[in-house]
Amino acid sequence: MQVIAFVTQKGGSGKSTTAASIAVAAFQQGRRVFMLELDRQGTLSDWIESREAEEGPDCERIDATALETALATLKGANYDLVVIDTPGIDSPGVNAAMRSANLCLIPCRPTATDLRGCLPTVQSLIRLEKPFAFVLTQCPPRSNRVEETRAGLAALGLIAEPPIVSRADHQDAMAAGMGVTEFNEAGAAANEIKQLWIWIENKLEPKGKRNVVKAA
Ligand SMILES: Nc1ncnc2c1ncn2[C@@H]1O[C@H](COP(=O)(O)OP(=O)(O)OP(=O)(O)O)[C@@H](O)[C@H]1O
Ligand SMILES: [Mg+2]
Incomplete structure (x- = not known):
């Protein structure tokens, strides 16, 4: 079972929105996906409540203290991908999510404030020696800001591809579950x-x- 966590203290950077769509895309590609929401804000629990599709990723909001037990249960239930969504604040839950993840994803809008805002998260991940990658989110379709931010992020770590452009589909899909x-x-x-x-x-x-497959 693999665990990915969307993390960054910077609020509104696109953690929940990107997590939901990635979980669905992974499910459509044949993964057994469970989403764990560590954010009391409940963005993903609201999203799953409004879902009408019969199939898709499962989702539950839990307390950070229940993370370890939840992951053990999910492993036993043969889920093969867990997507963790975390709150946009420094909290024990975020730390627990980082520790349990195989890969942490840091959504970052192409702005100087977002770039600065993700620095404490990057420092924590380096301290924990956790693999991580930035995901450029809410990018304007045409702007040299994206390339400028990409250059800034490249100095800090790996950047996932492609950048996610700001599109109404993301907002409308979330609203529709x-x-x-x-x-x-x-x-x-x-x-x-x-x-x-x-x-x-x-x-x-x-x-x-x-x-x-090893050759005989
Ligand atoms: N690619 C995108 N295109 C357009 N809008 C987006 C995109 N990604 C996120 N948004 C919008 O940006 C806002 C913040 O997104 P989201 O709630 O996913 O961020 P978050 O990092 O989870 O926030 P928080 O830190 O509060 O949990 C929402 O209104 C969402 O619809
Ligand atoms: Mg969120």
Whole structure:
């Protein structure tokens, strides 16, 4: 079972929105996905409540103190991907999520404030020696700000591809209890999320190492 956590103290950077769509995209690609929400704000619990689709990722909001037990239960129940959403504040829950994750994703809007805002998270992850990658989110479709932010982030760590553009599909999909790949399967937002999931999956388990069959 692999665990990914969306983390950054910077509020509103796109943790919950990106987590929901990535969880759905992974489910559509055949993963058994459980989403754990450590945020009392309840963005993902509200989202799952409004879902009408019969199939998809499962989701539960839990307290940080229950994380370890929850992960053990999910492993026993044969889930193979857990997506953790965390609050936009420094808290014991965020720390617990970072510790339990195979890969942490730091959504970052292309602004100087977001770049600065994610520094404490980066420092914590370096201290914990956890693999992490930035995800550029809510990017304007055409702006050199994205490249400027990319350059700033590249000095701090790996950047996941592609950047996620700011699109109404993300907001409308969340409101409808869907991932963007369900809401508008052929749309640009869906395409970016599908590519981002491929990037994440490859990072979790590089292609060359998947299903390696040894020659007799
Ligand atoms: N790619 C996107 N395109 C357009 N809007 C987006 C995108 N990603 C997020 N948003 C919007 O930005 C706002 C903040 O997103 P979200 O709630 O996912 O951030 P968050 O990091 O989880 O916030 P918090 O720190 O409060 O938990 C929401 O209104 C959401 O609809
Ligand atoms: Mg959130």
